Amino acid sequence: xxxxEPTAPTDDPSSSFDWSxxxxxxxxxxxxxxxxxxxxxxxxxxxxxxxxxPKRPQKTAEAEPTGTVPLRIYYGSQTGTAEEFANTLAKEAxxxxxxxxLIDLEEFDADELESGNETASLFVVATYGEGEPTDSAKEFxxxxxxxxxxxxxxxxxxxxxxxxxxxxxxxxxxxxxxxxARLEELQGQRLFRRGEGDDDANxxxxxxxxxxxxxxxxxxxxxxxxxxASADVVERKYRIVWAEAGTPDAEQGTRMLAxxxxxxxxxxxxAPRPAAGYDAKQPFVAPIVVNRELHHNSPRSCRHVEIDIGxxxxxxxxxxxCSAFVLSPGFRL
Numbered sequence: 489x490x491x492x493e494p495t496a497p498t499d500d501p502s503s504s505f506d507w508s509x510x511x512x513x514x515x516x517x518x519x520x521x522x523x524x525x526x527x528x529x530x531x532x533x534x535x536x537x538x539x540x541x542p543k544r545p546q547k548t549a550e551a552e553p554t555g556t557v558p559l560r561i562y563y564g565s566q567t568g569t570a571e572e573f574a575n576t577l578a579k580e581a582x583x584x585x586x587x588x589x590l591i592d593l594e595e596f597d598a599d600e601l602e603s604g605n606e607t608a609s610l611f612v613v614a615t616y617g618e619g620e621p622t623d624s625a626k627e628f629x630x631x632x633x634x635x636x637x638x639x640x641x642x643x644x645x646x647x648x649x650x651x652x653x654x655x656x657x658x659x660x661x662x663x664x665x666x667x668x669a670r671l672e673e674l675q676g677q678r679l680f681r682r683g684e685g686d687d688d689a690n691x692x693x694x695x696x697x698x699x700x701x702x703x704x705x706x707x708x709x710x711x712x713x714x715x716x717a718s719a720d721v722v723e724r725k726y727r728i729v730w731a732e733a734g735t736p737d738a739e740q741g742t743r744m745l746a747x748x749x750x751x752x753x754x755x756x757x758x759a760p761r762p763a764a765g766y767d768a769k770q771p772f773v774a775p776i777v778v779n780r781e782l783h784h785n786s787p788r789s790c791r792h793v794e795i796d797i798g799x800x801x802x803x804x805x806x807x808x809x810c811s812a813f814v815l816s817p818g819f820r821l
Contacts, residue, residue: 556585556587557585557586557587557608557710557712558586558587558589558607558608559581559586559587559588559589559607559608559609559610559706560588560589560591560600560607560608560609560610561574561577561578561581561588561589561590561591561609561610561612562574562591562592562593562596562609562610562611562612562613562628563590563591563592563593563611563612563613564592564593564594564611564612564613564614564621564622564624564625564628564663565592565612565614565622565624566614566616566622566623566624567614569614569652569691570612570613570614570622570652571592573612573650573652573695574590574610574612575590576695576699577610577612577699578590580699580703580717583717584703584706584707584712584714584717585712585716585717586706586710586712592624593613593624593625593627593628594623594624594625594627594628596627596628596631598631601642601645602641602642602644603644606644606645606646607646608646608647608679608706608709608710609645609646609647609648610647610648610649610650611647611648611649611650611664611667611668611671612649612650612652613625613649613650613651613652613663613664613667614651614652614653614663615651615652615653615657615659615660615661615662615663615664616663618657618658618659619658619659619662619663620663621663622663625663629663629666629667632667632670632671632674633666633670637674638674639673639674639675640674640675641674641675642671642674642675642676643674643675643676645671645674645676645677646676646677646678646679647671647676647677647678647679648678648679648680648681648682648683648702649664649667649668649671649682649683650664650682650683650684650685650695650698650699651663651664651665651668651682651683651684651685652664652685652687652691653684653685653686653687654686654687654688655686655688655689655787655788655789656688656788656789656790658788660684660686661684661685664682664684665682668682679705679706679709680701680702680705680706683695683698683699683702685698688789703717772797772801774795774796774797774798774801775795775796776793776794776795776796777794777795777796778792778793778794779791779792779793779794780792
């Protein structure tokens with residue numbers, strides 16, 4: 489054969505092999521997929537649970553009050569005392585067959601107050617700072633005192649007010665007095681006289697005396713029998729026991745004093761300095777050298793007191809208050 493003679497065409501065996509391999513692999517893969525898919529149990533479609541937004545609970549004295557006469561109790565509290573007093577009113581109201589609802593003044597409903605449905609409303613409010621409302625009552629104060637209020641905006645409201653204050657401050661119970669006057673000015677009907685508690689004397693006693701007069705009057709106005717209230721309506725939590733020296737009651741009181749209030753050993757003459765330093769339970773005993781009244785010809789009282797701490801005691805002033813443990817005359821260890 490000469491070098492220039494054409495060569496007869498031939499098929500490429502490698503090309504035929506590649507195509508058949510690819511086809512075979514594809515068939516195997518598809519068959520396997522079909523087999524596994526058909527052999528699996530059918531999936532249960534996911535169950536969609538709608539989201540539930542919890543409702544804000546109503547602030548009531550009990551989950552399901554059994555009383556029949558509705559009673560709203562509004563409170564404006566800074567440290568929690570007014571709220572505690574409001575809770576006391578709510579518990580007692582239920583025993584007198586009222587159906588109380590506790591409402592923080594921060595959440596007051598203006599439409600509810602102006603609705604004119606004549607529901608009795610009790611306001612328990614504290615005076616804060618220089619005659620200001622508590623933080624939670626500021627919005628209510630702005631709404632109530634606004635000149636935009638109609639002169640008869642609260643003609644359907646029946647109310648009474650109890651205020652918490654301190655006579656050592658200039659603006660004693662200013663908020664309770666302001667609210668009381670404004671509620672009447674807007675033609676609200678006062679159910680009972682305004683009560684005022686003095687934290688400089690005995691706030692709890694003032695509150696107890698006020699509500700002892702309140703409940704019989706409210707019951708009478710709503711056709712309820714005050715005598716049918718539970719026996720524990722005015723039950724006190726504590727009682728005073730006068731103990732003779734040397735009796736078991738006196739010894740128990742001494743142990744409670746030493747273990748819970750103060751270590752009485754620090755009152756002994758020439759008592760050694762506590763190893764851990766002075767604190768609330770192991771106070772530094774110091775004499776009062778100056779004690780004079782700053783207010784003259786005034787029912788208010790504010791005193792200037794100087795205490796002799798000697799030269800050995802060192803301290804860092806970290807607060808604007810000082811705790812004192814006062815020894816009564818004749819105190820003996």
